[in-house]
Amino acid sequence: YPRAIEEVLYSYCWMLNNSLLLGSTAEKIILCGDSAGGNFAAGLQLKCLENNIRSPDALMLSYAALNISFSPSPSRLLSLFDPLLMFGSLVRCLNSYADPGYLASLPRTIEEELNSTTFTHDIYLSPILAPQSLLSRFPETILITTDMDPCLDENVLFSNNLVDAGVTTSLEILPDLPHGFISFSSISTTCNVGLGRVTNILKDLKLRLEKS
Numbered sequence: 001y002p003r004a005i006e007e008v009l010y011s012y013c014w015m016l017n018n019s020l021l022l023g024s025t026a027e028k029i030i031l032c033g034d035s036a037g038g039n040f041a042a043g044l045q046l047k048c049l050e051n052n053i054r055s056p057d058a059l060m061l062s063y064a065a066l067n068i069s070f071s072p073s074p075s076r077l078l079s080l081f082d083p084l085l086m087f088g089s090l091v092r093c094l095n096s097y098a099d100p101g102y103l104a105s106l107p108r109t110i111e112e113e114l115n116s117t118t119f120t121h122d123i124y125l126s127p128i129l130a131p132q133s134l135l136s137r138f139p140e141t142i143l144i145t146t147d148m149d150p151c152l153d154e155n156v157l158f159s160n161n162l163v164d165a166g167v168t169t170s171l172e173i174l175p176d177l178p179h180g181f182i183s184f185s186s187i188s189t190t191c192n193v194g195l196g197r198v199t200n201i202l203k204d205l206k207l208r209l210e211k212s
Contacts, residue, residue, distance in 0.1 A: 001068075001097055005043045005124055009051075012044055016054060028209045031056035032202070034182055035151075036097070038064020042127035042158075049137050057209055059141040060202060063179050066128040067154040068098050070117035075152035085150050085179045091117065098125060128158050135165035142170050142205060144198055146177040172201065 012031075019026035033041035038061035048055045070091060079090045091113045096102045098120065108116070123130040141162055145155040152173070159171040177194045178184075185195040 001100065001125055004097070005040060005047065008040045008044050009047045009053075012048075013053065028206075029056040030058045030060060030202070030205060030209065032060040032062070033064065034062035035180055036065055036093075038062060039066060039068065039127065042066060042130075043124045045138060046123055046127060046130055046134060049134055055137075055139055058139050058205055060144070060205065061141065061155070062144045062182060062198060063146060063149045063151050064143065064155060064158075065093075065151055066126065066158050067151075068094055068126045069119045070094055070114070071119070073153040075154075076150050078148055078152075079150040088113070090150060128154050128161070130161075132161070132165040135162055135167060138162060138165070138167045140168040140205075142172070142201060144172050144174065144201065146174045146179070146181065146194075148177065149179045151179060172197075 015022060016026060031041045031044065033039070041059055041061055042064060045055060045059060047053070076090070079085050079087045085093075088110050091110070092108075095113055095116055098118065099105075099116065105116075120126075121129055123134070141159075143155050143159050145152050149155070156171065159169055162169040174181075174194050174197060177191060181188075181191040181194045182198065184191040186192070
């Protein structure tokens with residue numbers, strides 16, 4: 001950080017200026033992201049507002065990591081049991097993104113990881129900290145998460161913040177699926193069903209935007 005979000009912003013601006021090369025008019029844009037990609041999508045929206053760049057017409061965030069700080073919550077305790085985002089992996093993911101010097105400090109024990117956790121009030125790092133003055137300018141936003149996702153609580157809170165800011169917002173919590181289920185759709189029937197639900201939500205959003 002902040003290189004990743006800056007590269008996303010640069011790529012988005014390039015796409016806006018070169019949409020025909022991508023076979024699109026870019027008349028309508030839906031910005032999607034899952035997990036860390038959801039963090040980038042929300043952060044990109046905030047960057048667009050900061051820099052007076054055209055915003056997407058809608059956001060679709062799947063089990064987004066919206067709070068990049070070690071803040072215990074009931075859902076984050078699920079990482080003690082999560083098959084993908086285990087507790088140690090969660091702490092390392094948070095630290096590695098927030099700390100520019102992370103690689104130089106390796107290897108670390110889990111105790112060292114915990115001692116290195118910090119809190120930074122940076123809305124581009126943790127979009128959940130964005131004020132209502134910015135959230136009120138968000139486009140329609142759809143959040144999808146699961147009842148077993150360590151990021152569940154931050155998605156619920158971000159959804160509530162958007163609703164309080166007057167943004168058209170929907171939140172869908174899918175049952176019995178792990179964090180990152182979209183990536184497992186080819187090897188898990190249950191995850192593939194979840195992917196189908198996400199796809200249908202995206203299709204419905206696309207049709208509504210085309211009619212608007």
